[in-house]
Amino acid sequence: MYLLRHCLTSAGFRVCCAHDGREALAMMKDESPALVILDVMMPVMDGLEVLRHAKASPELAAIPVIVVTSREQDSDILEALKLGAADYLVKRRSCRPNCWRG
Numbered sequence: 001m002y003l004l005r006h007c008l009t010s011a012g013f014r015v016c017c018a019h020d021g022r023e024a025l026a027m028m029k030d031e032s033p034a035l036v037i038l039d040v041m042m043p044v045m046d047g048l049e050v051l052r053h054a055k056a057s058p059e060l061a062a063i064p065v066i067v068v069t070s071r072e073q074d075s076d077i078l079e080a081l082k083l084g085a086a087d088y089l090v091k092r093r094s095c096r097p098n099c100w101r102g
Contacts (some may be wrong), residue, residue, distance in 0.1 A: 021045025038068040055084040
């Protein structure tokens, strides 16, 4: 996620990062972001649980959420999309981010 954060900030976007799922949910409420990017594997509350709470909340439900994670099991993908994720992207182990292309 560090590289993704770097690419987004380099492109001029303001990026807020949470250290765990509970903090991510609180930040969503405080910041009202235009977009949320979640990893499935987060401490305290995993990304799918954050997504479940966000989509059940009237104040957060309209915020688009993209899940970006190394977990590529069909069950995780289907659950995230069923819960309302806008997309589910699987991280590759060795890739150069698009922002490196110049």
